[in-house]
Amino acid sequence: MFLLQSEFQEVKSISSASVQSLFNDTFSNEFNTVLEGGFDEPLYLPATLNSPAKVLFRDDYVSSALHEISHWVIAGEARRLCEDYGYWYETDGRDLLQQKSFEEVEVKPQSIELLLHFAAGLKFRVSVDNLALPDYDATPFELAVKKQVRCFLDEDSKDELPIRAISFIRSLLEYRGKRFKNLSDLFQYLETAS
DSSP: OOOOOOTTTTSOOOOHHHHHHHHHHHHHHHHOEEEEEEESSOEEEOOOSSSOEEEEEETTOHHHHHHHHHHHHHOOTTGGGSGGGGOOOOOSOOOHHHHHHHHHHHHHHHHHHHHHHHHHTOOOOOOOOOTTOTTOOOHHHHHHHHHHHHHHHOTTOSSOOOHHHHHHHHHHHHHTTOOOSSHHHHHHHHGGGO
């Protein structure tokens, strides 16, 4: 299984509470959205008249928080008006064809999640999210995620890294004591993630 080994291994890991605080400081005012942990299942709830939009993640798992954030930063304005962004989700137990469909829609979010993990100084492992296929070879999916990371970081690519992803990557890196003068320097640094 592909694991991202970052240069931050010797530094104390970031907590889910810190990720939650960073997200809320970065996005709550401008996007009326908060990140909350402690839930049995992840979920996105759009804003109501009395409540901000909520990105809910499992228990206090940092990886769950970063995964849910990756979906939020990709979702456009119309998607953010729908519960769980209006996407389908087939629970554990997908057959091979359903698994491939799942991976097709997960490449971009998981490539952003890889970059978020890297910025947070954490190891990343792609999630096939399917215990029904215990001998499943995730290598093609892992390669697709890494390819998408390179595409996002290629200045000549039309497939740009979402601005909210860049904002949160910067927030995570600044929390860890790393600052970049410009986007080019940031992207050059992030290229070491893939």
